[in-house]
Structures are given as structure tokens and as C-alpha cells.
Amino acid sequence: MSATTASPQITAHRGERSRLSFGGVLRSEWTKLRSLRSTRWSLLVAFIAMAGLGPLIAAVTMAHWNSLSPVERATFNPIDRSLGGYRLAQLAIGVLGVMVISGEYTTGQIRSSLMAVPRRLPVLWAKLLVFSAVSFALMLIAALISFYASQAIFTQHHVNVTLGSPHVLRTFVGTLLFMTVTGVLCTGLGTIIRSTAGSISAYVGLMFVLPGISAILPSNISDAINPYLPSTAGTGIARPFPAAHAFSAWGGFALFCGYTVVTVVIAAYLLRRRDA
Amino acid sequence: MIEVKELSKHYGEKVAVSDLNFTVKPGVVTGFLGPNGAGKSTTMRLILGLDAPSHGSATVNGRPYREHDAPLHEVGAMLEARAIHTGRSGYNHLLSLAQTHGIGRARVQEVIDLVGLESVARKRVGSFSLGMGQRLGVAAALLGDPATVVLDEPANGLDPEGIRWIRNLLKGLAAEGRTVFLSSHLMSEMEQTAEHLIVIGKGQLIADTSVEQFVSQASAGAPVRVRTPDAARLSEALAGSGARVADADDGALEVSGLAAEQIGEIAAAQRVVLHELTPLQVSLEDAFMSITKDSVEYTQTAGTGVNS
Incomplete structure (x- = not known):
């Protein structure tokens, strides 16, 4: 830090007077996202999980193929095995989705952000757009790697499929959509709850704990509520075949999107109304 | 120009600001004084649209802050210095703010040079000293070359050289015809920087006067x-x-x-x-103490030192 007692350059040299625009807010959110270490780590974890878990499981399964039971071999699912990395990747995406906004609340950054964009809502929309685009693009690359690497390994025992095989393309796209919408849901939760720990707890509770609680209920109750659980509704589209006690793939996904929209609407209302 | 009219803010039962009326004029440095808890920061947050008033209004250059097309060009503000994500570099923090308004990278570098943070701008803000954080806050406030500057306790954490620097900077801004509004609990500092004073206590206006008048008024019974x-x-x-x-x-x-x-x-x-x-002659410090002594929220109780 050098001494600056000399007459300072306060006035900016600019031609046209710049102004606040949504494009500018998008660029700002991109800068914010890429300039944090936590972003890079979360996205790296999500990428490795999505790209690596499928081929790893594929390799292990092929190595043990001869010891699998005939039933296991007959029901072997090469789609799910190649894209199953989303089960771990979704957690990294969800946590990052929360931190995109909760990190601003816990550090006080939100006040700088809202002073620059005092109408507030553009900040939320820009965060959702930038984060969705980044996580979708990254997961698309990771899923392609995972799918083709796994299918190449499956050729050892000729159980491989292609993107053109039945259910494959829908499952592939569905996996990406589920993770992307999970990120949006989590940014909504982070905006409502504002603390990182609280928001991540809410996310984990909704997606991972609720199904566990449902599972210990009497089965007629459990079967009745199961389709409505966000996890069941959301992951249907990422499964090649529908689970028991679940809506159709797209029907469930529509419900999951509905939950997300409600969350984001509440988040937008609170962001606009609350003191920052 | 900042105009505050009948401004009130309650947080539940607690009244933070009550029926404030004042105008901050361009061309002079206006100091905003009050004991801790008097409502200075709340008032600044209300002016900047971070909190919504319970009653009344605050406008900047004729409009509520929120309604400006280019808010960063209207008002540059530093509230708490640490309204910054600690994991980001100072440069990227400023860049992210600049980008919302399409302000270029050249201007970002310019304000970094202006506050003397060239050597640390690429480091994470979490590693900054209090004084460096303060300078970064000032850089952010000046980014949009604003007509009005609002600073909450800008001298906090600065060394004597830094205090002299900010004093000259603020006087320079006012001399250029800008509106400069700053709060401070350092009365001696205010005496050397501000020409006009707005004093509040317990959320209410106590004085809106020139520094000279404030001192002579308080000196009347000296x-x-x-x-x-x-x-x-x-x-x-x-x-x-x-x-x-x-x-x-x-x-x-x-x-x-x-x-x-x-x-x-x-x-x-x-x-x-x-x-x-x-x-x-009563110093500003004494004048301030005598005028606000009835409205200090937390008064030390003399005696045992054992508090419940």
C-alpha cells in the first residue's frame, strides 16, 4: 500500500455515461461466480463425481461380471450405471447453489450487491441464469464423458447401449435437467434462509432425509406420499424406468419444477421486501 | 443532494430512527454525528434503500435511490467496510460492481490506484487489514464517479497518514461540487473535515448546523x-x-x-x-458530549466494575 497524498484522480474518464442493465448484472454475476475458490472446488467435485463415478462402477462391474448372479446379469441396467454419478454430483451442485447467495449474506457482500442493483430482483434472476447455465454446461460435458467411457467398458460383455437406445436420451437429458433444477431450488432456499448451514440443512432434509422418514412409515402411507416427495418427483426423469409409487418421469419432473418455482417466488418476494 | 423527510424506522418495538428531517447539500462535507446506537447507520441504510422506512422518505438527487437508472453514478457508498465477500480479490469485487453498470476495467484500475491498493488488489479480501478494507470500500464508493458520496465511519482503522489522506480526498470531492455525507465517532476528525453537522441521538435530530455554530452554541455556557x-x-x-x-x-x-x-x-x-x-472554547468533542449526554444509549455506570 503506497502513500497516496497526491491529488487523486477522482473523476472517471468515460465517454458515454454507463448505466445499470440486466446484461451488466449477468456479467457481474459471472465474475462473482468464477472468482471464488469455493465455486471452483464445488464444480470440480461435481464434475469428477459426474464424469468419474460411472466409468469406475462400470469397470468394477465388468471385472466381477462372471461372479454376478444370472438375475443380476439379466436385469443389468447400463443406462443408470453409466449416469449414476449424479447421485453424488447433485450434492455438490446443491451446496454451490446455496452458497451462490448465502455466501453473500454471511459476508455482508449482499449489501454491496444490492446497492449496485437496488431493484434487487435482477440480482436473483442473474444468479439463477448464470449458475444454471454453468452447471448445465459442465454437467453436460461430464455426463458425455461418463456415458461414453462407461459404454466403452460395457462392450467387454456386450451389455452396452447407445444414446439412440430406448429410454437413453430421455434419461441422459433428464439427469442434466434434474441437477440444474436442483441448483435453482437451492439458490431459492439460500435466498429465503440466508445462512449457509441452515440452507444446506434444508436441502439435505428435503432431498435425502424425507425419503428416509417416509420409508419407516406404514407402507400404505409411505406409498401414498412417496410420489410427492421432491426427491422422488425430481429423480424420476433421471431413471431409465419408473420407480414403484412414483409419477411418470415427466409428470414427476413437472411437480419438482413446481416446488422449485414456488420456492423461487417466495425467495423473490422476501428478497424484495426484507431489509438487507 | 440528500433529502430526508419525516423518516422513521422501527424494528419491532425498537425505534431506530424517529421523524428525521434534514437536507445534505452539495459542495460541502457534511458530518453525521451521534453516539453509538443513535441511528446513524440505519439512516444511511434507509437513504440507500437497503432498509425500507416505516414512515417518511429519503431521496437522493431528487429521487428514491432505487429509482435511478444508474445508481452507482448517483451515489457512491461505503456502509460497513466489510460488505465484501472475503473469498474474492479486491479487483474482482470492484469489477463485479463495475460490470452491473457497464463501467470498464480501466476505471476499476483507476480507483485501485486512487486508494493506493495496487500491490494487494489481486489478493483475497480476507487477508486485508482493517485499513486496506476501508480503502477498498472507498474505492467501491468512487467507482461510478458519483455525484453524492455516503461514507459510514470512513476513518475507522486507518493510520494517521490514511486519515489525512481520506480527509483531503473528501474535501476534494466536496470542492468539486459533490455532496459528501460521512458519519464518524471521531469528533476531532469531524472538526477538521466537516463544515456542516447533523447530530442525532436516540434516533432524533439534535442539531443541524455549521461546525462553527455548533461549537459556539455549546461554548455559550463555557x-x-x-x-x-x-x-x-x-x-x-x-x-x-x-x-x-x-x-x-x-x-x-x-x-x-x-x-x-x-x-x-x-x-x-x-x-x-x-x-x-x-x-x-469548547472542542467539538466536548460540545458533542454535552449536547448528546441525554441521549446516550449505553452509559457507563461508575463504580464496582462488576456488571450484571
């Missing part, structure tokens, strides 16, 4: 120092005219309740020789 070889006789005469006379440590008398002129005339009438007759 004592006069009198030095005389015949202290006993003069004391008696002064006390007879209704003055209170106290003995200062160095043998001088401190007389309250009479102006210097009256004391001189009484001394002349008594044929008492005076060696000194000085009306005591």
Missing part, C-alpha cells in the same frame, strides 16, 4: 479562565454577582455564569489586577 494575584477578593465579588467560581489546578479561577466582559468590569470596579481573562 467557563472563563481568570488569573489574578488577588483571587480571594475577586472570587467573592464574582460570587456576589451570581457567578460560580472554581479553582483550577494551576491557581487560576474558572468562572461560569458570567461573560468575559462582565468579569472584566467587575474586576475593574474592585480594582483587582487581572493577568489573564480567557473565554474557554
Whole structure:
């Protein structure tokens, strides 16, 4: 830090007077996202999980193929095995989705952000757009790697499929959509709850704990509520075949999107109304 | 220009700001004084649209802050210095703010140079000292070359050289015709920087006046120092005219309740020789203390030091 007692350059040299625009807010959110270490780590974890878990499981399964039971071999699912990395990747995406906004609340950054964009809502929309685009693009690359690497390994025992095989393309796209919408849901939760720990707890509770609680209920109750659980509704589209006690793939996904929209609407209302 | 009209803010039962009315004019540095908890920060947050008023309004350059097309060009603000994500570099923090308004990278570098953070701008803000964080906050406030500058405790954490730097900077901004509004609890600092004062206590306006007037008002009842070889006789005469006379440590008398002129005339009438007759000027610090002493939220209680 050098001494600056000399007459300072306060006035900016600019031609046209710049102004606040949504494009500018998008660029700002991109800068914010890429300039944090936590972003890079979360996205790296999500990428490795999505790209690596499928081929790893594929390799292990092929190595043990001869010891699998005939039933296991007959029901072997090469789609799910190649894209199953989303089960771990979704957690990294969800946590990052929360931190995109909760990190601003816990550090006080939100006040700088809202002073620059005092109408507030553009900040939320820009965060959702930038984060969705980044996580979708990254997961698309990771899923392609995972799918083709796994299918190449499956050729050892000729159980491989292609993107053109039945259910494959829908499952592939569905996996990406589920993770992307999970990120949006989590940014909504982070905006409502504002603390990182609280928001991540809410996310984990909704997606991972609720199904566990449902599972210990009497089965007629459990079967009745199961389709409505966000996890069941959301992951249907990422499964090649529908689970028991679940809506159709797209029907469930529509419900999951509905939950997300409600969350984001509440988040937008609170962001606009609350003191920052 | 900042205009605050009938501004009130309650947080539940607690009244933070109550029916404030004042105007901050361009071209001078206006100081915003008040004890801790008086509502200074709340008022600034209300001006900047971070909190919504319970009643009344605050406008900047004629409009509520929120309604400007280019808010960063209207007002540059630093509230708490640490309204910054600690994981980001100072450069990227400023860049992200600049980008919302399409302000270029050249300007970002310019404000970094202006506040003297060239050497650390690429480091994470979490590693910054208090003073560096303060400078980064000032850089962010100046990013949009704003017509109005609002700073909450800008001198906090700065070393003496930094304090002189910010004082000159603020005076320079005002001289350019900008509106400069800053809060500080450092009264001595305010005395050297501000020309106009807005004083609040317990969320209410106490004074809206020039620094000079504020001091002279508070000095009205200030004592006069009198030095005389015949202290006993003069004391008696002064006390007879209704003055209170106290003995200062160095043998001088401190007389309250009479102006210097009256004391001189009484001394002349008594044929008492005076060696000194000085009306005591109250410093801004003392003026502030005496005017706000009724509205201090937390008063130290003298005594045991054991508090419940």
C-alpha cells in the first residue's frame, strides 16, 4: 500500500455515461461466480463425481461380471450405471447453489450487491441464469464423458447401449435437467434462509432425509406420499424406468419444477421486501 | 443532494430512527454525528434503500435511490467496510460492481490506484487489514464517479497518514461540487473535515448546523479562565454577582455564569489586577458530549466494575 497524498484522480474518464442493465448484472454475476475458490472446488467435485463415478462402477462391474448372479446379469441396467454419478454430483451442485447467495449474506457482500442493483430482483434472476447455465454446461460435458467411457467398458460383455437406445436420451437429458433444477431450488432456499448451514440443512432434509422418514412409515402411507416427495418427483426423469409409487418421469419432473418455482417466488418476494 | 423527510424506522418495538428531517447539500462535507446506537447507520441504510422506512422518505438527487437508472453514478457508498465477500480479490469485487453498470476495467484500475491498493488488489479480501478494507470500500464508493458520496465511519482503522489522506480526498470531492455525507465517532476528525453537522441521538435530530455554530452554541455556557494575584477578593465579588467560581489546578479561577466582559468590569470596579481573562472554547468533542449526554444509549455506570 503506497502513500497516496497526491491529488487523486477522482473523476472517471468515460465517454458515454454507463448505466445499470440486466446484461451488466449477468456479467457481474459471472465474475462473482468464477472468482471464488469455493465455486471452483464445488464444480470440480461435481464434475469428477459426474464424469468419474460411472466409468469406475462400470469397470468394477465388468471385472466381477462372471461372479454376478444370472438375475443380476439379466436385469443389468447400463443406462443408470453409466449416469449414476449424479447421485453424488447433485450434492455438490446443491451446496454451490446455496452458497451462490448465502455466501453473500454471511459476508455482508449482499449489501454491496444490492446497492449496485437496488431493484434487487435482477440480482436473483442473474444468479439463477448464470449458475444454471454453468452447471448445465459442465454437467453436460461430464455426463458425455461418463456415458461414453462407461459404454466403452460395457462392450467387454456386450451389455452396452447407445444414446439412440430406448429410454437413453430421455434419461441422459433428464439427469442434466434434474441437477440444474436442483441448483435453482437451492439458490431459492439460500435466498429465503440466508445462512449457509441452515440452507444446506434444508436441502439435505428435503432431498435425502424425507425419503428416509417416509420409508419407516406404514407402507400404505409411505406409498401414498412417496410420489410427492421432491426427491422422488425430481429423480424420476433421471431413471431409465419408473420407480414403484412414483409419477411418470415427466409428470414427476413437472411437480419438482413446481416446488422449485414456488420456492423461487417466495425467495423473490422476501428478497424484495426484507431489509438487507 | 440528500433529502430526508419525516423518516422513521422501527424494528419491532425498537425505534431506530424517529421523524428525521434534514437536507445534505452539495459542495460541502457534511458530518453525521451521534453516539453509538443513535441511528446513524440505519439512516444511511434507509437513504440507500437497503432498509425500507416505516414512515417518511429519503431521496437522493431528487429521487428514491432505487429509482435511478444508474445508481452507482448517483451515489457512491461505503456502509460497513466489510460488505465484501472475503473469498474474492479486491479487483474482482470492484469489477463485479463495475460490470452491473457497464463501467470498464480501466476505471476499476483507476480507483485501485486512487486508494493506493495496487500491490494487494489481486489478493483475497480476507487477508486485508482493517485499513486496506476501508480503502477498498472507498474505492467501491468512487467507482461510478458519483455525484453524492455516503461514507459510514470512513476513518475507522486507518493510520494517521490514511486519515489525512481520506480527509483531503473528501474535501476534494466536496470542492468539486459533490455532496459528501460521512458519519464518524471521531469528533476531532469531524472538526477538521466537516463544515456542516447533523447530530442525532436516540434516533432524533439534535442539531443541524455549521461546525462553527455548533461549537459556539455549546461554548455559550463555557467557563472563563481568570488569573489574578488577588483571587480571594475577586472570587467573592464574582460570587456576589451570581457567578460560580472554581479553582483550577494551576491557581487560576474558572468562572461560569458570567461573560468575559462582565468579569472584566467587575474586576475593574474592585480594582483587582487581572493577568489573564480567557473565554474557554469548547472542542467539538466536548460540545458533542454535552449536547448528546441525554441521549446516550449505553452509559457507563461508575463504580464496582462488576456488571450484571
